[in-house]
Amino acid sequence: MMRIQTLFPLFTAALLTACEDGDGASGSTPSQPYTDFFSALPTEAIHPADNPFNQQKFELGEALFWDPILSGDQNVACASCHHPNFGWADGRALSIGVDGKGLGPDRTGTKATPKHAPTIMNVAFTGLDAGESTEGFLATGYFWDLRADSLEQQALEPIKNQIEMRGVRFTEQQILPEIVNRLSGIPEYVDMFSHAFPAEIISADNISQEHIAKALATFQREVFSPNSRFDEFIAGNDAALTSQEITGLNKFINGGCARCHSGPLLADNVLREDQIVINFEAVRTPSLRNISQTAPYMHLGDSSTLNNAIGLYEDRGDLQVTMEDDDVGDLAAFLRSLDSENFYQEIPTRVPSGLKVGGNI
Ligand code: HEC
Ligand code: HEC
Known part of the structure; x- marks a missing residue:
């Protein structure tokens, strides 16, 4: 079980709701107000007014x-x-x-x-919050240190x-x-x-x-990955996730992960200067979409597997959660439900310069 030693005020409402059915914070019942934390990924890209799509x-x-x-x-x-x-x-x-x-x-x-x-996947939505309207939304904050x-x-x-x-x-x-x-x-x-x-x-x-x-x-x-099973679940189809994935999702919220990993990308894209999260450097919260395809992890890429990346959160002071028993497996199962094959993945056969497509690869 993931022990929660501190309740963040933000999570109190969610915890209360979760506990009403007696299933507790780590149960597999879809009883959380998930849309307080997350949204389905938009199914259309958002282009800014000063650079419209054609x-x-x-x-x-x-x-x-x-x-x-x-x-x-x-x-x-x-x-x-x-x-x-x-x-x-x-x-x-x-x-x-x-x-x-x-x-x-x-x-x-x-x-x-x-x-x-x-990854460059889903960069049209960088910084989009849970429930935020896509109308007039301006994505912002690129690179690990948000310098663009x-x-x-x-x-x-x-x-x-x-x-x-x-x-x-x-x-x-x-x-x-x-x-x-x-x-x-x-x-x-x-x-x-x-x-x-x-x-x-x-x-x-x-x-x-x-x-x-x-x-x-x-x-x-235009390179984005909508309609994952997680997106179906958020849209109201409880059967889209397995009970282990729902258990993992509940642990993700109640363990405090969603404090930073929120919104449609499961990333608030915030740089916590005052709070070194992992690897002794302040970096922004990265997206967790299509996580299976983008190993290795973290800003130095020094976490080779998803389980290893999740395991880094064991006994972290700022989170005050402990990874025990099946926690890593449940969290990983949940995160894999964000995987989607529905993204643009064409590889051109030629480029106008006549040079080698993709460079010296
Ligand atoms: C040699 C490898 C390499 C090449 C070539 C490269 N990138 Fe990257 N790209 C990176 C690395 C490394 C980062 C992270 C740098 C950082 O955050 O300081 C990055 C970051 C990015 C990001 C930020 C994503 C985010 O979520 O913040 C975008 C967008 C991007 N690259 C697009 C491009 C484009 C467009 C080109 C070609 C003009 C390009 N890259 C060429 C390695 C590369
Ligand atoms: C205080 C904000 C915060 C909290 C809470 C948090 N994370 Fe993170 N997460 C980050 C940041 C920042 C990074 C990037 C760290 C790095 O690159 O060194 C990250 C990276 C990750 C990655 C790797 C993503 C990638 O593509 O490299 C995974 C997986 C992850 N977090 C899962 C979790 C889980 C599971 C929890 C809860 C146990 C959690 N996070 C709690 C901010 C947070």
């Missing part, structure tokens, strides 16, 4: 995402580290960029990123990053003008940009960094 922009973003032309030495693409075979992450503890070869755990090279690559406010802002950072994509041939100041130049020299890309941004008259002379960022952001927003 199909051509999505296709341009997809091409750019897979095209190593965005890297200094034309050998790394976004997809080298965010690949559908690994739940749009890379299956590695730390990522290898410009001097790498191979995909996922097989990728070799000498320079690794300081942090683990999170929007996906548009995030998109150019890996290109400028020496280890990830830039390499040493270009300086941080040179690289983006260089990329714009390269793209402007490929008629197929110029054509794609002009269709993606129909309100602007685009030619080879005025493709900009901003257009690149907007297209990448639009593509990524």
